[in-house]
Amino acid sequence: VTALLWLRRDLRLHDLPALLAAHEAGGDVLPVFVADPTLLASAGPVRRAHLSAALHAAQESYDGALVVREGRPEDVIPPLAHEVGAASVHVSRETTPYGRRRDRRVERTLGDVPLVATGTPYAVGPGLVHKDDGTPFQVFTPFSRAWREHGWPAPAPVPAGVRWRRGVESAAPPGGDDVAVVPTGEEAARERWEEFLDDGLAHYDETRDRPDLDATSQMSVHLKYGAIHPRTMLADVAAHPAGTSPGAERFVAELCWREFYADVLWHRPDSAWTDLRQDLRGMAYADPANAGHVRAWEEGRTGFPFVDAGMRQLLAEGWMHNRVRMVVASFLVKDLHVWWPHGARFFLEHLRDGDIASNNHGWQWVAGTGTDAAPYFRVFNPVTQGEKFDPDGEYVRRYVPELAHVPGAAVHQPWRVPDGLAHGYPERIVDHGAERAEALRRYEAARG
Numbered sequence: 519v520t521a522l523l524w525l526r527r528d529l530r531l532h533d534l535p536a537l538l539a540a541h542e543a544g545g546d547v548l549p550v551f552v553a554d555p556t557l558l559a560s561a562g563p564v565r566r567a568h569l570s571a572a573l574h575a576a577q578e579s580y581d582g583a584l585v586v587r588e589g590r591p592e593d594v595i596p597p598l599a600h601e602v603g604a605a606s607v608h609v610s611r612e613t614t615p616y617g618r619r620r621d622r623r624v625e626r627t628l629g630d631v632p633l634v635a636t637g638t639p640y641a642v643g644p645g646l647v648h649k650d651d652g653t654p655f656q657v658f659t660p661f662s663r664a665w666r667e668h669g670w671p672a673p674a675p676v677p678a679g680v681r682w683r684r685g686v687e688s689a690a691p692p693g694g695d696d697v698a699v700v701p702t703g704e705e706a707a708r709e710r711w712e713e714f715l716d717d718g719l720a721h722y723d724e725t726r727d728r729p730d731l732d733a734t735s736q737m738s739v740h741l742k743y744g745a746i747h748p749r750t751m752l753a754d755v756a757a758h759p760a761g762t763s764p765g766a767e768r769f770v771a772e773l774c775w776r777e778f779y780a781d782v783l784w785h786r787p788d789s790a791w792t793d794l795r796q797d798l799r800g801m802a803y804a805d806p807a808n809a810g811h812v813r814a815w816e817e818g819r820t821g822f823p824f825v826d827a828g829m830r831q832l833l834a835e836g837w838m839h840n841r842v843r844m845v846v847a848s849f850l851v852k853d854l855h856v857w858w859p860h861g862a863r864f865f866l867e868h869l870r871d872g873d874i875a876s877n878n879h880g881w882q883w884v885a886g887t888g889t890d891a892a893p894y895f896r897v898f899n900p901v902t903q904g905e906k907f908d909p910d911g912e913y914v915r916r917y918v919p920e921l922a923h924v925p926g927a928a929v930h931q932p933w934r935v936p937d938g939l940a941h942g943y944p945e946r947i948v949d950h951g952a953e954r955a956e957a958l959r960r961y962e963a964a965r966g
């Protein structure tokens with residue numbers, strides 16, 4: 519017999535309970551990845567290139583046995599199961615709205631062949647942690663307490679003696695355009711992770727907000743494709759000499775944010791694209807299609823150096839530092855008055871770590887519309903944020919070559935420097951003080 523192992527966000531061998539389950543079914547295992555046009559349609563070049571690289575790396579992990587097919591999963595998985603005579607199809611349980619609908623469609627089309635879900639991409643599966651009265655948490659801190667108390671099993675071993683099913687036709691992984699990617703795959707993830715454990719973990723709490731330093735783990739792309747499981751990371755943190763340091767505490771809390779947002783999305787699938795909070799649903803927003811300003815934001819030409827550096831980092835690398843994500847998101851929502859889903863969609867197109875739960879709830883947090891969000895009236899100042907978190911201006915100069923000649927922190931206000939705008943850097947597209955006041959006016963009006 520053959521068991522299909524349908525990989526989605528879990529391109530790895532280690533700590534993969536679904537692989538154990540497929541192996542324990544007793545026969546050959548055929549790993550398969552389906553390039554789903556619905557998901558690929560929204561991916562820009564950097565994101566596609568990372569998917570392609572992740573699949574090539576997985577091909578190595580799976581000793582060349584991974585089969586790639588293209589099409590709607592409900593049109594691909596059942597015929598493939600039939601073609602190889604599979605008795606079961608194994609997956610990690612998917613908890614996003616699209617993933618849940620897709621899996622129901624595939625399950626229906628599979629008929630008698632069971633779709634067996636084992637594990638999830640989270641240390642604690644979404645939906646498992648709740649208040650004493652059984653209702654979901656709305657706020658992060660009590661969730662994180664209950665999440666730690668719930669705990670998680672030890673990492674799953676790689677099963678010995680798996681027999682891969684061979685000789686099944688495979689398509690080439692979808693083309694990665696000619697774009698630079700960070701090293702991906704299980705081995706690269708492990709290498710980066712060990713580097714961070716030894717060099718970054720102990721001081722993470724002090725340095726994590728500094729985009730000019732390479733101080734965060736950069737593990738988000740590996741978590742996205744599942745090159746490593748967060749349970750493995752949590753076990754490694756606990757076993758590390760710095761495992762009880764404030765840095766480690768803070769790092770575990772950040773991993774917990776990822777789990778919290780997945781939990782919110784599980785309970786409230788509508789929160790992917792609509793305001794969680796009712797009371798801001800009447801806000802007046804600008805139409806992004808009409809605003810030249812929105813193009814300037816997308817292209818990193820707002821005239822605010824910290825914002826523009828972030829957007830250019832996003833376009834070039836498919837990644838942006840968390841502090842800068844907050845600042846650019848605030849700028850779109852509160853300086854340009856654009857509803858957050860426009861920005862969320864743009865991020866998902868470009869981010870190599872694009873994740874519907876973390877991204878869309880991160881946007882709702884900044885926009886003040888989410889559970890446990892920043893209050894709407896807290897508006898980030900793009901200049902002082904830059905001066906505080908990029909104190910020597912290194913980050914800005916790295917991504918904005920037109921400002922390379924402006925020294926130190928002065929780069930955050932180039933309009934005050936003689937010749938600051940001499941090399942083509944644009945004037946500010948808005949007056950931040952005026953737009954802040956306008957945002958607050960709209961907020962008061964929405965609240966009646």
Ligand code: FAD
Nearest residue numbers: 734735736737738772773775776840843872873876877880
């Ligand atoms: P580290 O600081 O090293 O953190 C370790 C891990 O913890 C991250 O890899 C991530 O899995 C998790 N994490 C850290 N911060 C957060 C957070 N605020 N929310 C949820 N998880 C977190 N993260 C994504 O993975 N995908 C996204 O699409 C995404 N979009 C975002 C959009 C906005 C507007 C904002 C404000 C944040 C977004 N984040 C997103 C969260 C955060 O910015 C990234 O996870 C982080 O920058 C990734 O870099 P890192 O791996 O070096 O993080």
